[in-house]
Amino acid sequence: MADDGRSDDGYDADDHHDPRLTDPVHRTLAGVLDAARPNTDGAVADYIPELADVDPEPIAIALASTRGSVHEAGDSRVEFTIQSASKPFVFALALDALGLDTLTRHVGLEPSGEPFNAISLEASGRPDNPMINAGAIVATSLMGGETTEQKFREIRKGLSRFAGRELELDESVYASEAATGDRNRALAYLTHAAGTLAAPVDVATDAYFRQCALVVTTRDLAVMAATLATGGINPLTRERVISADAARWTTSMMTSCGMYDASGEWLLRVGLPAKSGVGGGIVALQPEQFGVGTFSPRLDERGNSVRGVEMLTTMSERYGLHMLDPRGEPLSPIASLDPDDGTTVALLRGDIRFAGMEEVLTRLLPLVNDDGCLVLDFTGVTRVGGGASRVFRGVVDLAGTNPDGRARVEIRDPDGVLRD
Numbered sequence: 450m451a452d453d454g455r456s457d458d459g460y461d462a463d464d465h466h467d468p469r470l471t472d473p474v475h476r477t478l479a480g481v482l483d484a485a486r487p488n489t490d491g492a493v494a495d496y497i498p499e500l501a502d503v504d505p506e507p508i509a510i511a512l513a514s515t516r517g518s519v520h521e522a523g524d525s526r527v528e529f530t531i532q533s534a535s536k537p538f539v540f541a542l543a544l545d546a547l548g549l550d551t552l553t554r555h556v557g558l559e560p561s562g563e564p565f566n567a568i569s570l571e572a573s574g575r576p577d578n579p580m581i582n583a584g585a586i587v588a589t590s591l592m593g594g595e596t597t598e599q600k601f602r603e604i605r606k607g608l609s610r611f612a613g614r615e616l617e618l619d620e621s622v623y624a625s626e627a628a629t630g631d632r633n634r635a636l637a638y639l640t641h642a643a644g645t646l647a648a649p650v651d652v653a654t655d656a657y658f659r660q661c662a663l664v665v666t667t668r669d670l671a672v673m674a675a676t677l678a679t680g681g682i683n684p685l686t687r688e689r690v691i692s693a694d695a696a697r698w699t700t701s702m703m704t705s706c707g708m709y710d711a712s713g714e715w716l717l718r719v720g721l722p723a724k725s726g727v728g729g730g731i732v733a734l735q736p737e738q739f740g741v742g743t744f745s746p747r748l749d750e751r752g753n754s755v756r757g758v759e760m761l762t763t764m765s766e767r768y769g770l771h772m773l774d775p776r777g778e779p780l781s782p783i784a785s786l787d788p789d790d791g792t793t794v795a796l797l798r799g800d801i802r803f804a805g806m807e808e809v810l811t812r813l814l815p816l817v818n819d820d821g822c823l824v825l826d827f828t829g830v831t832r833v834g835g836g837a838s839r840v841f842r843g844v845v846d847l848a849g850t851n852p853d854g855r856a857r858v859e860i861r862d863p864d865g866v867l868r869d
């Protein structure tokens with residue numbers, strides 16, 4: 450359902466607005482969903498007994514923009530357990546609290562190329578990365594508090610801030626995994642023996658099993674992912690959940706390791722940082738643009754949702770969302786150049802990052818001379834990258850002043866797009 454409660458095909462007879470115009474993104478998502486709906490390949494996870502009983506049929510996709518609007522199609526309010534889609538968010542919280550140096554003493558940053566539950570430790574005893582179970586249990590062990598209850602409280606609080614609402618625990622899925630999770634306990638014992646687990650085995654695994662049994666909707670996953678896409682600010686609540694560094698580092702790990710031993714092909718084909726869970730959810734994002742959640746419980750042999758993978762692949766291909774897609778040569782950031790009585794005003798435009806800054810300065814600095822002033826007018830600029838801002842500001846000092854004391858380069862920035 451879309452945000453405003455319309456039905457799936459998007460039309461409400463009482464609503465006189467044409468739904469194709471009021472929510473064009475809903476149609477986009479519904480089209481992607483409809484293309485995947487007939488696919489019944491795969492099977493629900495059954496190694497956690499409670500998951501064997503879930504309804505395999507629901508299918509949903511939701512997208513939250515970094516500007517704070519949410520679009521949904523299909524069964525996007527159906528609840529399911531987050532499972533491994535929790536891993537990037539717990540890693541992000543641990544990173545935010547402890548920093549990268551501390552984290553990397555406990556867990557590696559390299560893709561393992563192995564299944565999620567592999568007995569996968571480097572020679573040093575660190576799990577390969579925080580997206581596989583071994584590394585995720587270590588990340589959970591690093592969360593604040595001594596007891597399972599304290600750690601889980603921190604996890605639940607943190608994940609709820611990512612989602613923008615209070616998340617609840619599915620007690621029966623938790624109990625079911627706790628009763629059967631010996632392989633995860635084995636991973637915890639190995640990391641404990643190696644000195645990389647930061648809590649007793651039962652505390653770490655019990656908090657991890659509860660973390661995996663938190664209940665979300667597809668919509669929640671979209672908002673959580675969007676909170677990474679903004680660089681750590683929940684776009685609905687506007688709350689800063691983690692630092693921009695923690696968001697970037699987490700997104701990096703999702704890019705290299707999020708889809709387990711399918712991560713390389715996923716990056717090539719879909720090109721969006723992502724993380725799947727055996728509950729059938731997948732979170733994915735395009736930095737600065739949007740977060741997306743998908744849900745469909747039947748999994749492929751690697752534990753990734755079959756229809757979720759299909760929906761994200763279709764969406765990326767159809768709408769050109771691969772994050773490494775070359776976007777073509779942009780218009781020049783120099784909109785016009787107006788020489789006027791010794792003063793040359795360069796009207797700049799658009800989003801100026803490294804290449805735009807390089808073009809502006811390479812073309813315009815040769816115009817700097819002793820008799821006049823070059824004005825860089827940022828009025829039409831929508832954003833300047835942090836590094837580019839620094840270079841622009843440095844140029845004012847570098848160019849110095851004319852014999853009459855006037856600055857040779859001036860910056861006009863009425864909207865304050867240059868960063869400090």
Ligand SMILES: NC(=O)CC[C@H](N)C(=O)O
Nearest residue numbers: 532533565661726727752
């Ligand atoms: N890939 C997953 O979602 C695995 C999570 C699950 N709780 C486990 O540890 O086995």
